[in-house]
Amino acid sequence: MLLISCPYCGDRPEIEFTYGGQAHLVRPADPSALDDQQWAEYLYMRTNTKGVHAERWRHARGCGRFFNALRDTTTDRFAATYKIGAARPDPAASEPTPGTAR
Amino acid sequence: MSVWRTPGGGRIDRTQRRKFRFDGRDYQGVAGDTLASALLANGVHLVGRSFKYHRPRGLLSAGAEEPNGLVTVRRDAARVTPNLRATQVELYEGLDALSQNRWPSLQFDVGRINDWLSPLFPAGFYYKTFMWPKGAWKSLYEPVIRRAAGLGVAPTEPDPDRYAQCYAHCDVLVAGGGAAGLAAALAAADEGARVILCDEQNEFGGALLSDPQATINGAGGQAWVDQALAELSANPRVTLLARTTAFGYFPHNLLGLNERLTDHLSAPPAGRARERLWQVRARSVVLATGAIERPVVFPGNDRPGILLAGAARTFLNRYGVRVGTRAVLVTAGDDAYQAALDLHAAGVSIAAVADLRPQAEGALPTAARRAGIEVLTSATVLGTLGGLRVNEIVLGELDGTGGVRRKRTVRCDAVLMSGGYTPSVHLFSQSRGKLAWNEPLQAFLPDRSAERERSVGACRGIYDLAGVIDDGFAAGAEAASGRSGRRRSVSAHSAGGDGSAFLGAVPLAGASSDKSFVDWQHDVTVKDLLLATREGFRSIEHVKRFTTTGMATDQGKTSNLNALSIVAGALEVPIPQVGLTSFRMPYTPTTFGSFAGASRGDLFDPVRKTPMHDWAATEGAVFEDVGLWKRARYFPRGGEGMHEAVARECLAVRSACGIFDASTLGKIEVVGADAAEFLNRLYVNNWSNLAVGRCRYGILCREDGFVYDDGVVARLAPDRFHVTTTTGGAARVLAMMEDYRQTEWPELAVWLASTTEQWAVIAVQGPKSRDLLQGLVEDIDIGAAALPHMSVAHGRICGVPGMVMRVSFSGELGFEVNVPADYGLGVWRAIHARGEKDITPYGTETMHVLRAEKGYIIVGQDTDGTVTPDDAGLAWAIGKSKADFVGKRSLQRASMHAPMRKQLVGLKSRDGRTILEEGAQVAEIPGQKPPMRLIGHVSSSYYSACLAHPIALALVAGGRARMGTTLYVPMPGGDIEVEVVPPVFYDPSGARIHA
Known part of the structure; x- marks a missing residue:
């Protein structure tokens, strides 16, 4: 079970969270302006990152808040977690430590 | 004795x-x-x-x-x-x-x-x-x-015992309480760390419990163990767990420990938990899991009486048991000689030592010779004899050219064998750490860690006692403090520790007619492994599955490395190139009881009951599970079956009045200046023009345009909406709303709260419902003009503050009385008492029939995640003037308007009798043989007592253009002819609902 650091509550076990898929996808302001191809890109196309992946989590059985995380999909190490609206941090800047979510 | x-x-x-x-x-x-x-x-x-x-x-x-x-x-x-x-x-x-x-x-x-x-x-x-x-x-x-x-x-029989579970956090978890683990725990405790030390055995000490030759700081090994335990148990920051197996290493330093509490007791105290599952999150982990001696692979190596040399020594030194009277030792290293010497000293005659090495000149072999034990070098084993126990072993001396010089049969009742040690890297490997092959030690050792953990002692190839303890001290201190440098040291000595190893089968093993076992538990022999390589298997993962080597409950603890070596030899590649199979949890089999803990029987899953549950139970209701909810399905009277009860309940609602517990409906309060805007962006409907005090049927789509949920939404105030959802959809709808609120539209002033369990909802439905409620409500005019269909009013009901919504899922004049949950039962009783003979309690089954008669869909039954609002015949609900809502752009795709999309229709059996099966397929052409061309399926099907014929809802390709045509429902007994009809079977004009 992963140990995930909620930016609002701190380290909590994975069982308190739900996964929210890829982060930093912004719903187009005017979807009607998009052609089918562009809309399909937004709606369905996701990266399948091997390595550090920006993804959304929700502390569903805690504070209820969504937040973003950088997780290495090959090791499950979290390089960072950060609030919605904050820019994606540079994963190299925060030294990932084995076994911790920070 | x-x-x-x-x-x-x-x-x-x-x-x-x-x-x-x-x-x-x-x-x-x-x-x-x-x-x-x-x-x-x-x-x-x-x-x-x-x-x-x-x-x-x-x-x-x-x-x-x-x-x-x-x-x-x-x-x-x-x-x-x-x-x-x-x-x-x-x-x-x-x-x-x-x-x-x-x-x-x-x-x-x-x-x-x-x-x-x-x-x-x-x-x-x-x-x-x-x-x-x-x-x-x-x-x-x-x-x-x-x-x-x-x-x-x-x-x-069902397991009557209790199994406890607990969670724990610590700075340092030490798995394994032998010399290395004890040293690590001591050193970690010195740093002030909170330490948990666990060991699978009944007492701590590991190999020291079987090693009378060990000396530490001038005293016996056992004395050091006793002192260490005294020190650790006196430290309140240290938890010692004996009889506790660390069976699994999970991500981010979560370890599963299984503690056996009563299995060793003759009469376990009643009520005491039998086992306890620990889930320990450790800042650092020290793995001190030791090493396992490897058997030697020779013909007939599985007869009773043939065992590992170290095991014979443990049985003697720890348990006071001689494994035989006359033993032969088969070894390829010095360590095992200590077993022969110990047994010899205990009066067991050692008939011979067969050493596979050309020379054996170390201290222990020398001591053996001095004790008068015959040592044969360049030896091999050609076979063993004996029925239910070994009684002879056939030894040979290799001549150096692939032949045997001398062959000797030695009488014995025990054979001790030792191929060296296999470090126990199970937990390390489970932690996703990477192993590396160590050529001198002929072993895979921990190399790169994936977690904050360190291996110490024999599990990383350190076998000499002083080295093991030093390693434990250093690792324990470092695990606790993050710094290297240890405060403790010992002088220690024990026999052995040369670490020499032998892998694979002895020379000439293949020449024997008897089997040479590699995996005892799964009966895998050298021949099986060679066959696998001949059949073209190259990867050890494939060989493993083909031969089942290492796949038994012991996970190949004694067999994996020998198997690997034999396969590598046959393929003529180095061992690391063959690869290593994965180690999986649990380390040793762990009971289901331990994992289940208290989660069984009534506690297996949470049960949600409405405030009126007990009333329904008393009335003899039959319940069904809807999500976690228990819902009354029907109320049988006097020996009625479900169909009779449902027919009676349906007719009662249509002719007089029914009372139904709708409390399980999901309820979300959407509040704030931007509440209407928020709902506009989410639901397909237009909410801006919904007046306060009015209700509207809302449809929620996903961004892909398919129906996700539905429910009536009431506007309680300009900035306050009472949104109802399906019973099963409440949590996911709220989660979806939160997602958009928090991540897409954080600028909106809107707040969400689940109020599902705050309200008890009593549906009173039927032509007599208004008359019945009339005298029970205060401050609310429920007359047809004041409270038309799809409206809501606040007031007191039976003296309780609440609200009355005039809504109907039955097609009749109907009301849903909402009162605070704690008053639900009382208000229900009052309404029911007031209704006397005119009121009939009904359950979900009747509710389903009534709504199907009206063609109302149930999301998840009549929709399946590929149904658009238009497919379900609900395009009228879409707010046409809205520039955007979730799903709108997807609904604009051309394929969403294709005429042959599956559309909701009604089906009537042509014979007027046959009730279709839900899920049955629909065909256009009769009499087809598989594979058939199918154009849809039946989603809801019931017998309508009110209409006196069966009714069904179905999703059929181009269904709305097929009205009046005949289709066929192929069944094992033949096709059932059905007529396509509009989905509204009952009161299509809606006159009753607006009464």
Whole structure:
């Protein structure tokens, strides 16, 4: 079970969270302006990152808040977690430590 | 005392006799015995039959790695535990154990015929045979094979015991309480760390418990263990867990520990938990899991009496048991000589030492020679003899050119063997750490860590006692403080520690007609592995699955490395190139009870009950599960079945009045200045023009345009909406709303709260409902003009503040009375009492029929995640003027308007009688043979008592253009002819609902 650091509550076990898929996808302001191809890109196309992946989590059985995380999909190490609206941090800047979510 | 039990020494108490029973025979052991040592003390070596060939088997080891000595321990019909390793079963007074995998008896087993027929059962046998005839697998082969295969028998009664679970956090978790683990715990505690030290055995000390030669700081090893334990138990920051197996290493330093609390007791106290599952999140982990001695692969190496040298030494030194009277040692290293010397000193005659090496000149071999033990070098084993126990071993001396110079048959009743040690890297590997091959030690050792953990001592290839303890001190201190540098040191010495190793089969093993076993528990031989390579398997992962080597419950603890070496030899590649199979949890089998804990029976899943649940139960309601909710399905009277009850309830609602518990509906309050805007962006409907006090049927789509949920939304105030959802959809709808609110539109002033359990909802439906409620409501005018269909008003109902919504899911004039949950039962009773003979309680089944008669969909039954609002006939609900809502852009795609999309229609059986099966397929052309061309399926189907004929809803391709046509529902008995009709069967004008 992963140990995930909620930016609002701190380290909590994975069982308190739900996964929210890829982060930093912004719903187009005017979807009607998009052609089918562009809309399909937004709606369905996701990266399948091997390595550090920006993804959304929700502390569903805690504070209820969504937040973003950088997780290495090959090791499950979290390089960072950060609030919605904050820019994606540079994963190299925060030294990932084995076994911790920070 | 028998000839097998020594007069003194060991960790047993000879004055405390323990009677026990094995296969129905009575024996006696002593306190401190395991079942294995007690059996050996009674001269019993034969403890099981092998899995496939049913060969007689004795104990191979003295610990967790035991592949042969699997027993069933039985306390009563409900407490039957199969597949326990006799080496780990602590003896208690009255223990009752059974051997496994034999019939009719351990001494005479019919299945042994498999051994003589073994040429017919090569590796991969099951994959190659039983392929024909095809039908015979299910009916004939599988049942027969299942009966013959498998280990042990499950208990027939439910488990009556209690299993506890707990969570713990610590700075340093030390797995393994041998010398290395104790040292690590001491050093970590020195740094002030919170420490948990666990060990699978009944006492701490590991190998030191069996090693009288060990000296630490000038005293015996046991004295050091005692002192360490005294120090650790006095420290309140240290938790010592004996009889506790670290069985699994999960991400981010979460370890699963299984603590056995009562299995060693003769009479476990009633009510005491039998096991405890620990889930420990550790800042740092120290793995001190030791090493396992490797057997030597030679012909006939599985006869009872042939066991690991270290196990023989443990049985002697720890349990005071001689494993034989005349033993032969087969070894390729110096360490094992200590076993021969110890047994020799205890009066066991050592007939010979067969050393596979050309030379054996170390201190221990020299000591052996000095003790008068004959040492043969360049030796090999050509075979063994004996029925239920080894009585002879055939040794040969290699001539250096691939032949045997001298062949000798040596009489013996025990053979000790040692191929060196295999470090136990199971937990390390489970943590996703990477192993590296160490050529000098001929072992895979921990290399790159994936977690904050460190391996110490024998599990990373350090075998000499001083080195092990130093390693433990250093690692413990570092794990606790993050700094290197240790404060403690010892001087220590024990025999052995040269770490020499031998892998694979002895020379000329292939020449024998007898089997050379690699995996004892799964009966995998050298021949099987060679066959696999001949058949083209190259990866060890494939060889493993083809031969099943290492796949038994012991996970190949004694076999994996030998198997790897044999495969590498056959493929003529270095061992690392063949690869290593994955280690999986659990390290040793762990009970289901431990994982289940309290989550069984009534506590298996949470149960949600409405405030009126007990009333319905008293009235004899039959309940159904809807998500976690218990919902009254129907209220049978006087021996009615479901169909009779539902018919009666339906007619009562249509003719008079029914009362229905709708409390489980999801309810979300959407509040804030931007509440209407928020709902506009989410739901397909337009909310801006919904007046306060009015309700509207809302549809929520996903961004892909398909219907996700539906429900009535009431506007309670300009900035306050009461949104209802489906019973099963409440949580996910709220989650979806939160997602958009928090991540897409954080600028909106809107707040969400689940109010599902705050309201009790009493649906009162039917032509008499208004009259009935009339006298029960205060401050609310529920007259037709004041409270039209789809409106809401606040006031008091039976004196309780609440709200009345005029809504109908039945098609009749209807109201939903909402009162605070705590008043639900009282208000329900009051309404029911007021209704007297005119009111009939009804359940979900009747609700389903009534709504289907009106063509109202149930999301998830009449929709399946590919249905748009238009497909469901609900395009009218879409707010046409809205620029955007979730799903709108997807609904603009051309394919969403294709005329042949599946659309909701009604179906009527042409014969007026046949009730269609929900899920049945719909065809355009009758009389088709598979594969048929199918154009849809039946989503809802009932008998309508009110209309006196069956009704069905279906999703049919281009359905709305097929009105009046005939379609066919193919069933095993033939096609059922159906007519396509509009989905609204009852009161299409809606006159009743607006009454």
